[in-house]
Amino acid sequence: MAERCAVIGVGQTHHKAKRDDVSIAGMVREAAKMALADADLTWSDIDAVVIGKAPDMFEGNMMPELYLAPALGAVGKPMIRVHTAGSVGGSTALVAAHLVKSGRHKRVLTVAYEKQSDSDAMWALSVPQPFAAPLLAGAGGYFAPVIRAYMRRAGAPDHIGRMVAVKDRLNALRNPYAHLHLPDIDMAMVEESIMLWEPLRYLESCPSSDGAAAMVLAAEDAISGSNPPAWIHGTAMRSEPTIFAGRDQVNPRAGRECAADVYAQAGITNPREQFDCAEVYVPFSWYEPMWLENLGFCEQGDGWKLTESGATAFDGDIPWNCSGGVLSSNPIGASGMLRFLEVAMQVRGQAGEHQVDGAKLALGQAYGGGAQFFSMWVVGSEKP
Amino acid sequence: MTDATTAGADVGPVTTLATPISLDFDFTPGVAQSRFLKALATGTFVGQRCPVCTKVYVPSRGTCPTDGVATTEEVVLSNSGTVTTFCVVNVPFAGQSIEIPYICAQILLDGANVSFMGLIQEIPTDQIRMGLRVEAVWVDDADLTPSLASIKYFRPNGETDAPYESYEEYL
Amino acid sequence: MSAPSGTVRPVSVASFAQSPNIRRDDQRNEVEGLLPVIAEVFGNIGITKDDVDFICSGSTDYLIGGPFSFVMALDAVGVWPPRAESHVEMDGAFALYEAWTLLQEGEIDAALVYSFGRSSLGDLNEILTLQLDPYYMAPLWPDIVSLSALQARALIDAGKATEADFAEVASRSRRDALANPKAQVAKDVAVDVLLQDPYVVEPLRRHALPPITDGAAAIVLAAGDKATAWSERPVWISGIDHRIETHALGARDLTSSPSTALAAQHAGVADGKVDIAEIHAPFAHQEIILRQAMGLDASVTINPSGGALAANPMMSAGLIRIGEAASRIAAGQADRAVAHATSGPCLQQNLVCVLEGA
Numbered sequence A: 001m002a003e004r005c006a007v008i009g010v011g012q013t014h015h016k017a018k019r020d021d022v023s024i025a026g027m028v029r030e031a032a033k034m035a036l037a038d039a040d041l042t043w044s045d046i047d048a049v050v051i052g053k054a055p056d057m058f059e060g061n062m063m064p065e066l067y068l069a070p071a072l073g074a075v076g077k078p079m080i081r082v083h084t085a086g087s088v089g090g091s092t093a094l095v096a097a098h099l100v101k102s103g104r105h106k107r108v109l110t111v112a113y114e115k116q117s118d119s120d121a122m123w124a125l126s127v128p129q130p131f132a133a134p135l136l137a138g139a140g141g142y143f144a145p146v147i148r149a150y151m152r153r154a155g156a157p158d159h160i161g162r163m164v165a166v167k168d169r170l171n172a173l174r175n176p177y178a179h180l181h182l183p184d185i186d187m188a189m190v191e192e193s194i195m196l197w198e199p200l201r202y203l204e205s206c207p208s209s210d211g212a213a214a215m216v217l218a219a220e221d222a223i224s225g226s227n228p229p230a231w232i233h234g235t236a237m238r239s240e241p242t243i244f245a246g247r248d249q250v251n252p253r254a255g256r257e258c259a260a261d262v263y264a265q266a267g268i269t270n271p272r273e274q275f276d277c278a279e280v281y282v283p284f285s286w287y288e289p290m291w292l293e294n295l296g297f298c299e300q301g302d303g304w305k306l307t308e309s310g311a312t313a314f315d316g317d318i319p320w321n322c323s324g325g326v327l328s329s330n331p332i333g334a335s336g337m338l339r340f341l342e343v344a345m346q347v348r349g350q351a352g353e354h355q356v357d358g359a360k361l362a363l364g365q366a367y368g369g370g371a372q373f374f375s376m377w378v379v380g381s382e383k384p
Numbered sequence B: 001m002t003d004a005t006t007a008g009a010d011v012g013p014v015t016t017l018a019t020p021i022s023l024d025f026d027f028t029p030g031v032a033q034s035r036f037l038k039a040l041a042t043g044t045f046v047g048q049r050c051p052v053c054t055k056v057y058v059p060s061r062g063t064c065p066t067d068g069v070a071t072t073e074e075v076v077l078s079n080s081g082t083v084t085t086f087c088v089v090n091v092p093f094a095g096q097s098i099e100i101p102y103i104c105a106q107i108l109l110d111g112a113n114v115s116f117m118g119l120i121q122e123i124p125t126d127q128i129r130m131g132l133r134v135e136a137v138w139v140d141d142a143d144l145t146p147s148l149a150s151i152k153y154f155r156p157n158g159e160t161d162a163p164y165e166s167y168e169e170y171l
Numbered sequence C: 001m002s003a004p005s006g007t008v009r010p011v012s013v014a015s016f017a018q019s020p021n022i023r024r025d026d027q028r029n030e031v032e033g034l035l036p037v038i039a040e041v042f043g044n045i046g047i048t049k050d051d052v053d054f055i056c057s058g059s060t061d062y063l064i065g066g067p068f069s070f071v072m073a074l075d076a077v078g079v080w081p082p083r084a085e086s087h088v089e090m091d092g093a094f095a096l097y098e099a100w101t102l103l104q105e106g107e108i109d110a111a112l113v114y115s116f117g118r119s120s121l122g123d124l125n126e127i128l129t130l131q132l133d134p135y136y137m138a139p140l141w142p143d144i145v146s147l148s149a150l151q152a153r154a155l156i157d158a159g160k161a162t163e164a165d166f167a168e169v170a171s172r173s174r175r176d177a178l179a180n181p182k183a184q185v186a187k188d189v190a191v192d193v194l195l196q197d198p199y200v201v202e203p204l205r206r207h208a209l210p211p212i213t214d215g216a217a218a219i220v221l222a223a224g225d226k227a228t229a230w231s232e233r234p235v236w237i238s239g240i241d242h243r244i245e246t247h248a249l250g251a252r253d254l255t256s257s258p259s260t261a262l263a264a265q266h267a268g269v270a271d272g273k274v275d276i277a278e279i280h281a282p283f284a285h286q287e288i289i290l291r292q293a294m295g296l297d298a299s300v301t302i303n304p305s306g307g308a309l310a311a312n313p314m315m316s317a318g319l320i321r322i323g324e325a326a327s328r329i330a331a332g333q334a335d336r337a338v339a340h341a342t343s344g345p346c347l348q349q350n351l352v353c354v355l356e357g358a
């Protein structure tokens, strides 16, 4: 029988293009110490540490959990290192949740980070392999054709992507930790930004950030801190093969089934009505309407209409990415955890300027690879 | 706020230096991919069929990704295919070898059940479209090698566009 | 601290498979190498991928020299329809721990765990340098054999072992490996002959080093009805725990392994008589340290498979220890066994698993 588990502490760095004032250890400690302080705990109160990040080659440091163990107070404790591509921040939090839900530990510290400026992430993503074609498209070149396929399938007009780009950057202005703060952002500014991978423009793509996120998860009898806990109502992971005949990359089945699983655990039958907000991994603007459909917030083909109607804006009926999302901060390994962390902040009422009034139940989602890996959780202010 | 800044008053700003890392690896493409690559050296596309679902993979990495079984039957594929989707690359990045803007497309070869990414040339970037029929243009015979570099690019083959329904499930 | 609660759900090691361990597989890629191992681990007990509820793997990108190496490896399983799946950038033994944790919640009953690693593609000794502190140690490029030699030297200087003891471990391991068809280095060479070997890095002679190995391994874990249905004599995990130490070698007593001792204590090694132990000691002297840390006396048969000195496929060698120990219990050769896995320079991180026959 699984134990109840809650988020009792959150912490994150100010996400920036370059955190050259700290080492990797200094950066992850910054987030971890903030999460411990939030939970009113010290390092010695923690039973185990779960850490996640994207490929080791991003920093040129193999299995960096070994080096980071003392910096995260893990000496003498169990430490696990998760890597599930871009969804890793989310799956890292889920592994930590399972350590508590299984009854194994009372309090687990979970941390995710990326310090892209320490190495060359673009290079690491595209290490040339012998016999392969010369480099063709770059990172966004993988997703741009999928976006075009979505536009065709849903009959979506061009401006939807720009709307998402503006909306998330406006939200970021409410979040002091966000990397991008663009006070003058508007549709024209996005349209004037350079076209990277047609149909994707520069301002419709995520930045490259240094940053870390941390949470303390606790069992019901180990709750601490002055902020209320965010109770975990459901957790799920799903994977499907990267390339296969007939694969639907626009609306991956793994994403739909992951959502169905986590909704069943949390008693969600109408996500748009039941959730007060959601933090969803949207690294390129068009992934908002795509994921609205994939996550069942609307009928197939209607995602862009929901975005266009303003429903997902900060003052809409189902705000998405009030923090500014991945489009405003992208420390890759931490990006997924930030989604999970932000919804915990929302249901704990500690999201400050980007707080959704009275948020009680929220969805955090992360995806990775070529959208074949998914992780999700549902958190709420009430005990499940 | 950070350890570094509290100490910073005494030690001055953090400076950095780059320490380049270089490692050499011997790459093994594997049994299935070696067959694909050797066929490229003859100017031919060879795929492999899954014995369970009968789908044809090109290039195959040796297994059917959905069934988890070895693909063993070789299938010689057409030199022509259909553009299922595409993007126009306008961004310069390290390692790029083609002048921007250029077209990157997912190409579904006739007889195959998965598309792969290829460069499209001999068509203006504003005329590229989903459903365009294309053919591979190979390097001169003397320059053929067991490598994707044997394909210069794909270009329109003059056939009428494939209907959306014919490639819809490969998007 | 985190004592496991008294209500540990019984989980069995229902099936184990490993590839032949060889110096270099230059024919097959990772997926092709893993495919027969996955087929065998299911085939052993007559199940398919549809019978497991969760999949967890262990591997590391730097062995292959490209990012996301675990992604394509998943094609050896065929995760369609989509599956609950996770990956650790650690030895497969730690992937097994993650899967075991999920099974503890009682909502799923079976999991596939696998790992793979091809150590032959690059210069392993150099690659492992990248595990070190990237600011203070890695730029100096100390290699892993030299660091292990520092540990061996400390052991000798502390009067805890001699070079002859190292040779003794190596001689026994490779002799026992003669009975292991999957072993890479198997031979019967006497201690006094081994002591004629030249030093690689003093005090480590060639025989005290592990081979460089390409290999893969897989285990199926089962609980509830599946555990009893899939095995005539289920092998139960009665305890499992892992601990990490500081990374700074200068801050550690390299002649002992407190993280192993702690993990052994939490896994309950001392709660009964241990018949055999499969210890993941890549360097001969490390077996001596680990054996002492786990309190295994002379009555315990150590590494009947030959251990990591007979085959050391990176990222799988730990998982294989669990599989080897479980196989011996399943075969009735032992009733209670200890399996151990390690990670990091000079035994920085250690996992201990106690297995018991029904």
Ligand SMILES: [Zn+2]
Pocket: B050, B051, B052, B053, B054, B055, B064, B065, B066, B067, B068
């Ligand atoms: Zn198939």
